[in-house]
Amino acid sequence: MVSGIYSCQRSLAEITELIHIALLVHRGIVNLNELQSSDGPLKDMQFGNKIAILSGDFLLANACNGLALLQNTKVVELLASALMDLVQGVYHENSTSKESYITDDIGISTWKEQTFLSHGALLAKSCQAAMELAKHDAEVQNMAFQYGKHMAMSHKINSDVQPFIKEKTSDSMTFNLNSAPVVLHQEFLGRDLWIKQIGEAQEKGRLDYAKERGLAVTQTGDAFFMTQRMPLGFLITEALDNGRDFHWKMAKRKIWCTNKSTPGPSNGSATNSMQNLLRERIKAGKGVTSAIDLCRYHGNKALEALESFPPSEARSALENIVFAVTRFS
DSSP: OBTTBOHHHHHHHHHHHHHHHHHHHHHTOOOGGGOOGGGOOHHHHHHHHHHHHHHHHHHHHHHHHHHHHHTOHHHHHHHHHHHHHHHHHHHHHHHSOTTTGGGOOOOHHHHHHHHIIIIIHHHHHHHHHHHHHTTOOHHHHHHHHHHHHHHHHHHHHHHHHHHHHOSSOOTTOOOBTTSHHHHHHHHHHOHHHHHHHHHHHHHHHHHHHHHHHTOOEEEETTEEEETTOOEEEEEOOOOOBTTBOOBOOGGGOEEEOSSTTSOOOSSOHHHHHHHHHHHHHHHHSSHHHHHHHHHHHHHHHHHHHHTTSOOOHHHHHHHHHHHHHTOOO
């Protein structure tokens, strides 16, 4: 034992991080169907995908080998179930259709369930497994699970809130349309008004694009036409960032015309207009402040779980982590 930590618990921490890194590597695989000429040669992307798959598999294999060496079937079961939760969470993210995900009526309770699977299960069950390795009873293991769960939720919400509270937010800083502030904003506002705000942001992006290109735009039905009589459509597509989260990332925005020789905007100003307008609408509502309150709620729950453990250097370190992710000033 070193500083109150068993060697098997240290090994468990390394195994947990191996699984986490393997997931990030696998989630970074590029969708070749969304590649554009500016993204680079196709063969390079294909090779990169193969290396990503092999690298992630190698890390998972090492994690499984390390779990076997722990010689504790309950710990193996806990980490296996955590991996299952991760896969289920990622599968749900990827199964959301491109056309409808913006208008899906997702409440905060559903968001919590999905976030736990994709972001909280691994930490929560690893904390529980660490107590199992130290031969603690079920009650202590449950408190460790609760700490990991609420700590992960608080950290995720803190990350989601950052694009809305930074004093100087650059145009390149994206926000997740499935993030806590956006989900709460939609819940307070109502689905119909949220869809209306999305439409207004898209229209502003179209007009700004035409203005930048020096083109006159007229509207006929649902179609927009430029003076060259080329239809313009905006496809809001998936972007890879920390996995398969949906982001307003301009590197993945696609603007198409029937005449392939006509390029889209080089600086992404249309996308920036849409993103900035939505950001201001969300900041003006209750979504951001409610997300901060929710972050602190989960932080307090994590601190409550730690009260079951005797005072120690390790407990103080865990408390400081909670304080760090719940501080917004």
